[in-house]
Amino acid sequence: xxxxxxxxxxxxxxxxxxxxxxxxxxxxxxxxxxxxxxxxxxxxxxxxxxxxxxxxxxxxxxxxxxxxxxxxxxxxxxxxxxxxxxxxxxxxxxxxxxxxxxxxxxxxxxxx
Amino acid sequence: xxxxxxxxxxxxxxxxxxxxxxxxxxxxxxxxxxxxxxxxxxxxxxxxxxxxxxxxxxxxxxxxxxxxxxxxxxxxxxxxxxxxxxxxxxxxxxxxxxxxxxxxxxxxxxxxxxxxx
Numbered sequence: 001x002x003x004x005x006x007x008x009x010x011x012x013x014x015x016x017x018x019x020x021x022x023x024x025x026x027x028x029x030x031x032x033x034x035x036x037x038x039x040x041x042x043x044x045x046x047x048x049x050x051x052x053x054x055x056x057x058x059x060x061x062x063x064x065x066x067x068x069x070x071x072x073x074x075x076x077x078x079x080x081x082x083x084x085x086x087x088x089x090x091x092x093x094x095x096x097x098x099x100x101x102x103x104x105x106x107x108x109x110x111x112x
Numbered sequence: 113x114x115x116x117x118x119x120x121x122x123x124x125x126x127x128x129x130x131x132x133x134x135x136x137x138x139x140x141x142x143x144x145x146x147x148x149x150x151x152x153x154x155x156x157x158x159x160x161x162x163x164x165x166x167x168x169x170x171x172x173x174x175x176x177x178x179x180x181x182x183x184x185x186x187x188x189x190x191x192x193x194x195x196x197x198x199x200x201x202x203x204x205x206x207x208x209x210x211x212x213x214x215x216x217x218x219x220x221x222x223x224x225x226x227x228x229x
Contacts, residue, residue, distance in 0.1 A: 043220035
């Protein structure tokens with residue numbers, strides 16, 4: 001079993017839709033949770049960074065962490081074609097120290 | 113404030129040759145991470161370094177790879193003898209010191225695409 005599981009997609013939605021991206025994980029010691037956006041042939045770009053459980057909102061993006069279920073989500077409101085990219089969840093903490101574990105990424109396609 | 117810089121952006125090597133990848137972290141960042149990304153796969157952790165110190169190299173095939181982050185100059189990821197399976201994108205990320213409030217926020221460079229013929 002992978003430490004971090006993420007549906008690879010692709011997820012195709014119409015412009016303006018609400019997008020839900022999710023990851024599950026097995027290591028209950030993880031404390032820091034991140035979402036990255038990666039365009040083709042580019043480096044990952046940090047979108048959201050949260051510590052422990054709860055919600056965090058930044059513009060059209062909302063990150064949710066449910067540590068009891070070992071489940072994190074990223075919601076994108078009013079999705080735009082420019083949001084089309086691969087979204088990677090990442091997490092670290094606990095016995096792993098600063099070693100970050102990434103999901104395989106979900107490909108998102110927003111159609112105009 | 114310049115972001116994380118990596119060079120070269122593309123590197124072609126034959127099997128058995130050396131490959132040297134460079135990473136200059138963001139200004140003020142003293143932590144560097146190296147990752148490898150294969151097509152259709154996520155980022156795989158290789159090594160985590162602070163200035164002059166390797167903290168965690170558990171993801172790096174040490175029989176062929178080495179990494180350093182000297183007091184002055186960029187961090188270097190080096191493969192002494194590349195194999196075809198090393199063909200991948202290599203990303204460097206940097207983060208600020210924990211004392212300044214950083215606890216995992218990593219900022220990535222554009223990557224080096226290594227092709228082994």
